Amino acid sequence: MKKILSRPESLKDNQMHYCPGCGHGIIHRLVAEAIDELGVREKTIAVAPVGCAVFAYDYFNFDTTEAPHGRPPAVATGIKRTNPDKFVFTYQGDGDISAIGMSETIHAANRGENITIIFVNNANYGMTGGQMAPTTLIGQVTETTPFGRDPKREGYPIHLCELLSSLTATTYLERVSIYNPKNIINAKRAIKKAFQYQIEGKGFSLIEVISNCPVDWGMTPLDSIKWVEEKFIEEFKLGLIKDKTEQI
């Protein structure tokens, strides 16, 4: 018997601090596998956010820096412009990218920076205990919306991929999920494609990964992936949002 699947080289052999069943571990692995397969580990610089993935440098086996809350696209812009031969990606949560970091995200996308953003959407602020985020669904109960999100008071969920798709400079935007093996394999395909685009110098790409947050949603891991399948992806439809290289 031969070993056919095991921990990728780009992922350190450390115990992750994420809650049991959290999708971050899966997405870390997909990113690490994609980097191994593209053979760019030695020239990769990742930018971690503020949020649950803040300790990404403990898990990724390549250089990782840490940005102020919401600012990874700006930090990645600086790194990529000064080191155009390096491979630069950011790994951000929904509170980070679509609340405090919305401005940096939109402007990096509008400039068409040649970077990749992995956007993990779990519909709340996970690290601080499950407060409402801009991506929280209508009626979803969180720490700060105890009676459910009311659009009259808190507005509607932000669909970041659709928002960025109107910008001329964005190259590749896709929304994927990780609630079953089929979708996990598809998510890896999308992440690898976005990384490939950066290596080929095609410009800005963002992969939104619909993930789960069992502890802050008050669910078991199994209930949380069921909720993703039944409710979450009903609001955030999966699929390709924009691929400029195919349009040309």
Add this chain to the structure above:
Amino acid sequence: MATIKINSDKCKGCSLCVNACPKQCISFSKQFNKTGYHWAVLEKENDCIGCGFCYQVCPDVCIEVYR
């Protein structure tokens, strides 16, 4: 012939692999590991087909698949 190896120290007992296994070969240990979880174990060793679904869904990347 296929099998999986589960790292009992890293497993957090989330049960995603138990749910994903198409042959229902995975269950939980009776003992606790050092972080206090019942870790996943391959109970029906002969039924494993090495499909890798458990590896795909494991958030702690503690499963290795052999085939």
